[in-house]
Amino acid sequence: MERKIIDFEQGWEKIQIGITALKRKSECLHVPVLLAQHTIDIYTIVYRMCTQKSPNDFSWPLYQKYCETMEEHMNSTVLPALNEKRGDEYMLLRELVERWSNHKTFVKSVSLLFLYLDRFFIFRRSLLSLEEVGLGCFRDLVYNKLQCKIREAVLALVDREREGEDIDRKLMKQVLEFYVEIGEERYEEDFESFMLKDTASYYSCKASSWIQEGSIDDYLLKFEECLKKEKERVTHYLHFSSEPNLVKVVEHEFFFVHENQLLEKTHSEKQISLAPIAKIFKQRVTEEGGEDNKAINDQVASAKEQVLIRKVIELHEKYMVIECFQNHSTLFYKALKRAFERLCSKAVAGSDELLATFCDKIILKRWGSEVLSDEDIEKVVMFLAYISDEKYLFAEFYRKKLTLRLLLNRGVSDDHERSILTKLKQQHGGQFTFKMERMVTDLTLSRENQNSFKEYVANNHVAKPDIGLTVTLLTTGIWPSYKTFGIELPSEMVKCVEVFKEFYEKKTKGRKLTWIHSLGTCHVNGLFDQKPIELIVSTHQAVVLLLFNTRDKFSYIDIQTQLNVGHEDLVGLLHSLSCCKYKILTKEPATETVSRTDVFEFNSKFTARMCRIKIPLHHVDDRKKFIENVDKDRRYAIDAAIVKIMKGKKALGHQQLVSECVGQLSRMFKPDIKAIKIRIDDLITRDYLERDMENPNMFRYLA
Numbered sequence: 238m239e240r241k242i243i244d245f246e247q248g249w250e251k252i253q254i255g256i257t258a259l260k261r262k263s264e265c266l267h268v269p270v271l272l273a274q275h276t277i278d279i280y281t282i283v284y285r286m287c288t289q290k291s292p293n294d295f296s297w298p299l300y301q302k303y304c305e306t307m308e309e310h311m312n313s314t315v316l317p318a319l320n321e322k323r324g325d326e327y328m329l330l331r332e333l334v335e336r337w338s339n340h341k342t343f344v345k346s347v348s349l350l351f352l353y354l355d356r357f358f359i360f361r362r363s364l365l366s367l368e369e370v371g372l373g374c375f376r377d378l379v380y381n382k383l384q385c386k387i388r389e390a391v392l393a394l395v396d397r398e399r400e401g402e403d404i405d406r407k408l409m410k411q412v413l414e415f416y417v418e419i420g421e422e423r424y425e426e427d428f429e430s431f432m433l434k435d436t437a438s439y440y441s442c443k444a445s446s447w448i449q450e451g452s453i454d455d456y457l458l459k460f461e462e463c464l465k466k467e468k469e470r471v472t473h474y475l476h477f478s479s480e481p482n483l484v485k486v487v488e489h490e491f492f493f494v495h496e497n498q499l500l501e502k503t504h505s506e507k508q509i510s511l512a513p514i515a516k517i518f519k520q521r522v523t524e525e526g527g528e529d530n531k532a533i534n535d536q537v538a539s540a541k542e543q544v545l546i547r548k549v550i551e552l553h554e555k556y557m558v559i560e561c562f563q564n565h566s567t568l569f570y571k572a573l574k575r576a577f578e579r580l581c582s583k584a585v586a587g588s589d590e591l592l593a594t595f596c597d598k599i600i601l602k603r604w605g606s607e608v609l610s611d612e613d614i615e616k617v618v619m620f621l622a623y624i625s626d627e628k629y630l631f632a633e634f635y636r637k638k639l640t641l642r643l644l645l646n647r648g649v650s651d652d653h654e655r656s657i658l659t660k661l662k663q664q665h666g667g668q669f670t671f672k673m674e675r676m677v678t679d680l681t682l683s684r685e686n687q688n689s690f691k692e693y694v695a696n697n698h699v700a701k702p703d704i705g706l707t708v709t710l711l712t713t714g715i716w717p718s719y720k721t722f723g724i725e726l727p728s729e730m731v732k733c734v735e736v737f738k739e740f741y742e743k744k745t746k747g748r749k750l751t752w753i754h755s756l757g758t759c760h761v762n763g764l765f766d767q768k769p770i771e772l773i774v775s776t777h778q779a780v781v782l783l784l785f786n787t788r789d790k791f792s793y794i795d796i797q798t799q800l801n802v803g804h805e806d807l808v809g810l811l812h813s814l815s816c817c818k819y820k821i822l823t824k825e826p827a828t829e830t831v832s833r834t835d836v837f838e839f840n841s842k843f844t845a846r847m848c849r850i851k852i853p854l855h856h857v858d859d860r861k862k863f864i865e866n867v868d869k870d871r872r873y874a875i876d877a878a879i880v881k882i883m884k885g886k887k888a889l890g891h892q893q894l895v896s897e898c899v900g901q902l903s904r905m906f907k908p909d910i911k912a913i914k915i916r917i918d919d920l921i922t923r924d925y926l927e928r929d930m931e932n933p934n935m936f937r938y939l940a
Contacts, residue, residue: 245295248286255279256306256347263343284353296358303351307371311378319383326390334411344371376419384427392435410474429479433486440490448495460491633867636673637717643680651677675715683710693740702733721755722806727783767844773851781810785839793835813854875916878902880925883938891934
């Protein structure tokens with residue numbers, strides 16, 4: 238049986254009866270009970286009117302009628318009711334809160350009648366939902382016309398409260414929640430911005446009066462009281478996002494506007510309390526640094542490295558504390574230090590390697606072309622002084638960069654390296670720079686040793702190696718450890734090793750030489766068809782290239798067999814020579830990866846613009862290894878501290894031992910309590926300590 242077509246006027250008349258009943262109910266007027274069956278009937282009518290075949294599909298007309306109904310309700314009922322209360326702040330705000338609450342209920346109820354329209358027609362057409370339309374009508378037709386009056390009423394009540402009058406905080410909270418509900422940007426643009434201006438104006442008058450009337454202590458007490466009350470307002474009715482801006486305005490009006498007068502009073506009064514000013518000073522530095530840091534972080538990594546330290550140094554010089562606070566300068570020095578520690582921890586959070594890399598670039602750039610002044614060195618070290626939490630992790634990365642500068646002879650003099658290490662030592666202690674200082678000393682001794690080796694070779698023609706050899710002697714445990722692997726050296730290199738070994742054994746006794754070929758550099762002359770080119774490669778790369786002096790083509794298996802190298806290490810060497818920018822070797826098949834079935838051939842057609850080129854190896858990320866080295870050093874430090882404490886005390890409780898251990902180690906790093914407990918257990922297993930039989934929390938030292 239075919240359904241009867243519902244005419245639009247007929248259907249809307251029945252729908253309107255339900256809407257009118259809901260409207261009266263939302264306004265708390267007497268209305269006959271809207272039975273559930275009646276609600277279902279209206280929903281069914283809307284459903285049928287939306288699902289009838291064209292031209293009797295009334296989805297769009299129903300949507301328009303809904304919008305008109307909401308607009309008519311705003312203009313005929315809500316707006317006039319609010320206009321009647323414009324003369325009284327409390328009456329206006331109470332009416333606003335009540336009308337907004339009633340309207341939300343009304344919109345929700347009516348939307349249920351049009352639920353099918355909302356779910357299907359509106360969704361498919363990407364129109365505003367019924368709830369958005371209903372609430373938007375209140376915003377556009379009521380709030381927009383009364384926003385100035387509403388804002389003035391709220392600000393007037395805030396000012397009355399500041400003057401000591403009790404106000405209805407619950408009502409204020411409801412009004413400001415209304416701002417947020419119609420759009421958080423409305424709260425910020427239509428209320429908060431004006432509230433901050435009003436706050437600035439209010440405290441500008443108060444601060445000007447108070448600073449003339451009383452002492453500096455009285456002034457600071459009034460500031461603290463005002464700040465406390467403003468924070469209470471945020472707690473009771475303002476939105477939480479207003480607190481930072483509100484605090485900043487109050488601080489600005491109390492301190493930055495009257496900066497000169499404060500300093501004059503500071504000099505004229507003997508008994509002063511500058512702690513609040515120091516606190517504001519710290520916040521000011523942190524905020525300004527945070528703005529610079531945001532701009533830095535928006536740049537690419539390379540630009541970030543170049544800008545980071547310069548910005549921090551400029552900020553530090555801007556706020557450097559001068560001797561103008563009599564015997565209170567220390568207070569401001571501490572505030573500045575804490576501000577910069579916080580700033581640097583945010584600016585370089587987790588970027589210990591970035592800092593070390595940046596310092597490396599600064600050193601190479603400045604020292605490579607001109608003399609670095611003591612002032613420049615101080616600036617670099619000053620920046621490092623604020624990285625307190627992870628300074629030992631930074632030290633590992635810095636040591637790695639120092640290793641490359643020293644071993645690759647990048648034009649940095651030993652005196653310059655020692656100068657910055659001296660500054661670091663003054664800042665962080667001898668333990669921080671011990672290994673780095675020994676590294677520089679190693680290089681000095683190694684050069685002297687190389688001169689002795691040259692004399693030895695010149696006076697002993699039998700021992701003269703076939704190729705030029707420079708050996709750098711490094712002390713085990715002082716230099717960073719690097720990955721190395723065994724490889725069959727060609728006869729030319731074997732002779733070099735034997736000659737130096739013979740020289741060294743004659744010069745020293747009881748010392749063992751361990752060759753680290755992974756740090757070695759070779760200059761290999763490549764005879765190509767177009768022109769000879771000098772290739773700067775690692776020792777391992779040179780060993781691979783020298784194989785091709787015997788024949789032009791080798792399979793992967795042949796190379797691996799002759800050199801006796803593991804698969805992973807050999808893949809890295811062959812990839813750098815055949816798949817990267819400079820293809821000294823060609824491979825078949827010509828893919829970008831190396832496999833066991835590949836065949837390699839010397840590329841006689843290779844050429845380059847320059848007569849000398851450097852062929853780098855694939856970079857391996859060893860950050861994890863450096864972190865492990867730092868953890869290992871910290872374990873040794875914790876062990877030493879525990880043994881030292883127990884050796885003096887003989888017996889100590891667990892809590893006291895941990896506390897004293899933290900106290901000793903805090904000068905070097907922030908020890909982890911769990912790590913201390915683990916080290917205590919380890920020392921017990923190694924028979925350095927024992928638990929008391931009667932009290933497990935008591936430890937005894939075993940001599």
